[in-house]
Amino acid sequence: MGDTGSRPDSFSSRVSDAGRFLVLHEAAEEVLDELTERYVVDRRESKEPVGPAPGADVVRTVLLMPRSPAAGPLSIAFTDFPGIVLRLGRWFFEALPDCGCDDCAEDPAALVEDLRSRVSAHVEGGLWECVRRGVTGSWLETRLIGPGLRTTRQAPIDPAEARAARQEGFAAAVQWAPWIRRAP
Incomplete structure (x- = not known):
């Protein structure tokens, strides 16, 4: 190339x-x-x-x-x-x-x-995700928030993936928890 x-x-x-x-x-x-x-x-x-x-x-x-x-x-x-x-x-x-x-x-x-x-x-637990349903189809939304960082994205999602997300419990809003630190 x-x-x-x-x-x-x-x-x-x-x-x-x-x-x-x-x-x-x-x-x-x-x-x-x-x-x-x-x-x-x-x-x-x-x-x-x-x-x-x-x-x-x-x-x-x-x-x-x-x-x-x-x-x-x-x-x-x-x-x-x-x-x-x-x-x-x-x-x-x-x-x-x-x-x-x-x-x-x-x-x-x-x-x-x-x-x-x-x-x-x-x-640190700053990621939020969900799948939303609309008249024209479903879309996903993500938000990532941290010190000096705030990112929000939306994108259409394939109907099969949206169904799978609903069936697996990922369509509702998910605020991911902070990771657990290892003991010192």
Whole structure:
């Protein structure tokens, strides 16, 4: 694909130095290790994608599942771009970088800070999710709130996924609990 790295040809802008985003892999590894050491979680690795990673293949995925059922899971998929896809709870997804092209000029250091702030907000119980029904269909809503962070997202949801969420008890609003710390 020439100078566009592993991004699809449909991206109109060049990616002259995709390697600058390798710091995201390093930061994600550090975050996962810190969380595994600090909180009561089970850690699993796979190659399953955790959400949309446009134009990139998943190299591996790490899932941290808190042992408290009231606390939401966290997954990080490492992509070959290089980048990551962060999944918090059931429906909060974030691809870092979002694009990675030269025109977007995403700052790797700022993306690392975004990763850390989102993870921190989630671990402290700042993620709220629900599925809503409307006349034209269902949609999901997520809110992530932490120090200096307030993100709200809404997106349509496939009818089958909305039904599954209702059957599994995830359609009602869920405020994920803070993770439990390991004893010192």
